[in-house]
Amino acid sequence: MTQTKVRLRRDAELAESEGSLRVSAPVGALGLRDLPPGAVAALGALAAGDVTEAGLTAAVVGGDGEAGLFRWNMLVRRLAGGGLLEYSVDGARLWPVGAGPLEPAAAPAPGTKVKLSRFAVATAEDGMLTVRSPRHASAVELAPRTAGILGALADWTTPAELAEALPGVPVEQVLRFFDAAGLLTRTPEDDDQSRAQWAPRDLWLHAHSRGPRVTGRYGGTYPLGSRFGPLPAAPPAFDGRRIPLVPPDMEIAAKSDPSLTEALERRRSVREHDAGSPITVGQLGDLLYRSMRRRNAFTSPDGQELVDRPYPSGGSVHELEVYPLVVSCEGVEPGLWHYDTAGHALERVAEPGPATQILVRRARASALLEADPQVLLVVTARFGRVMWKYETIAYSLVLKHVGVLYQTLYLVGTAMNLAVCGLGGGDAGDFAAASGLDYLTEGSVGELVLGSKR
Template identity: 55%
Template sequence: MTITTTDPGTTAATYTGTTRLVRGAAFEDGQLTTRFGTLRLKALPAGAEAALRALTEGDLDEAAISGLVVAGDGEAGLLRWQMLRGRLDAMGLLEHAVTGPDGAPLARLVAVGRGGTTLRPAPRGPARLSRHALLLPADGVLTLRAPGSPLAVELSAGAAEFLTRLTDWTERTPAPLLRLLATAGALNPGGPDADPETGRGAVQWDPVDLAFHARTRTPAAAPGYGGTYPHADRFPPEPAAAPAGGGPAVPLPVPDLDAIAAREPSLTEVLEGRTSTRAHDPEAPLTLAQLGELLYRTVRIRSTFTGSDGQELADRPMPSGGSVHELEVYPLVTNCAGLEPGLYRYAPDRHELQPVAAPGPATAPLVKEARDAAMMTGDPQVVLLVAARFGRVMWKYETVAYPLILKHVGVLYQTVYLVATAMGLAVCGLGGGDTTAFAAATGRDPLLEGSVGELVLGSRPPAQPEPSAVAGD
């Protein structure tokens, strides 16, 4: 498609639509091979074969493609070609591009997931970019994506002018470019009086949150989904338990689970009695034995085993997707009888605490943040900082890796809540934290191991007030 447009105050400009097969495609002996698999195309006429081979080599406009087909198959071959082309579009095997007046590429529609690339018509009247569209740098180009779409638009520097215009309603955009953006789901038609993104459903979503939600809950929008082992050829799997750190460890007593089971309330009583408690008893603080029992009953490694993929897996009291158990617990101690204040890491395979940092400027922000988040009048006796060794999950899982980690955090929260309630302890899960402060205190690379959750833990005061109405818990 070739379209000439004239903006007010400018000279006429010609924009041409072109097509090619997806990058890396090869056509040989009646077989079309792409990253999506192999498609067998038997008994193709000469003109259609010539067109397919040409489309594996580069972009062609409609006139050039038709010329190849007619040269080999005659005018009658065009109908069969259009049927084949529609099939390729429906399978997402074609890429559509727009070139500018200088012949340079302006934009390209590509499949980043599993979906068709059949072009939609350009909207009539004013249009603008979706408020949820995200512009991302990748492989030397800027890529525009809409949440949940299996398609993206790669943009060259020449497209910057049009993107700037499309931040507001405009009719000054070439139709071939509008078709690419509309097909990718990144364009809003209609004008300010008919904006489809003014409803509650669209307005309440932050673009980054919606992109995260759509990417992880729409398998077709991602190139890979689930246990695809995207990094198995680059890194070995991490061990189930992190290596021991420096400094003398603090051994923890092993609780008698049979005795505990005989005296504790039933699961129903624990569930009904569970609540968030934001006050601790300073006269009778949490003890080392209580902290050790809580950790033993919630996050210790009961055993390890090797999975069929060679990854060392673990068994803990709480579940974990694929048995990867990437979560680590760092008790940040302010007041615990029998234990010096400071930041520790719980070694779940050895049931001991390893010192990480003494109290000081690096740990103080973490204590203050937990105190403020829990709306406490004094420092919490212990903050359980929950961290994830991301590589444990990301070595195996693609697209769903981080949301899987967040699910595990929720599992850990509930497990800690129930055990702490059964033990008569005060516990309160927090809704946010600072991974930068965690990295400063631990020295961990935040891209390899970062904080993903926090709970405050302490002794329950003798006269506990009603749960806070603000928290609703």
């Protein structure tokens, strides 16, 4: 049988300070005092790389005698309980990504039916396949010669059948790793509603944006800070025609608007527009000004240009932009426009055509409209504004920001007696085709239809 080897987790450090040893990792640290020579030697072996249990035993016994094994075994349990160890066999490795205890599980019995969890995700990294489950703080790495076990686990099988089908693969040890990382299931995962209701991609987003213990790196870690500079607060200007907008008189609006309570109570998703009296450029400009104009800009200590707008944004990054796709608006030619939040103006992006018509048609169908909407507000995100600073939670932050912008547009639209209706989905690929923007750099993340009330 292939022996399992162990080492300190790859992001851990072993250091000596004031006569004691300290094992530190991003998830925590363990201080160790008054260790005997054999235990110190064994710890050094763990820090140097993969070592067998026999090798560790020899180091301990060589320095402390057999009497030192009990103390050493207790120390290993503390290291495993703190998630400070990773384990390997030929062609596979179990390693902790986040926080919490980790050690190989007991091997499934040879006749036990097992299957790969439907929530498991495999990615290619540095010549290995890394396999993870969304709710576990560990991962399994598979070398190419071992990766065939993934295909074999696509359907129900047993360890005995796997060993016969995959000669040369340490099936028992790999299954122990899979079990410890939450990658195996012994029962169907859609037998109860709580698991059946989750699509794998949804559970991944939920678990990793709401579970710092399973991610390792979480929040404002600046994952791209050492490689790229922060994006500016405003995107590059478009080359098309520009329509300056007149700012509304906010003092008059404050006196004439309904109260917040009244606006909340009156707010409705209104899908019907007044075709005989469409929305005007003044109304469109007032809505955008009151909802998302740039009120102020400032630079944070990390060098990122930050912005103040009427709605909140994590870290004041304000990555959202709005592109009014005009079908019928008095004072604005049909086509795709961009709202310049700093200059309070509309910038021409694209003429009406097949690509913009697809967006209009999809919005009409999504909102169950009898006719084309007067204006489709496409909300985009300049992803790098958020992803430069935030790790793991970046996309979930974008979605939160879309929600607060929706509500802001709804309430201001209600106060202005406009018809506003948020849509539940759209096609980012269609918007990329219509706008010419790169899908991964700035993409659509929300849509609302807007018009005059009947």
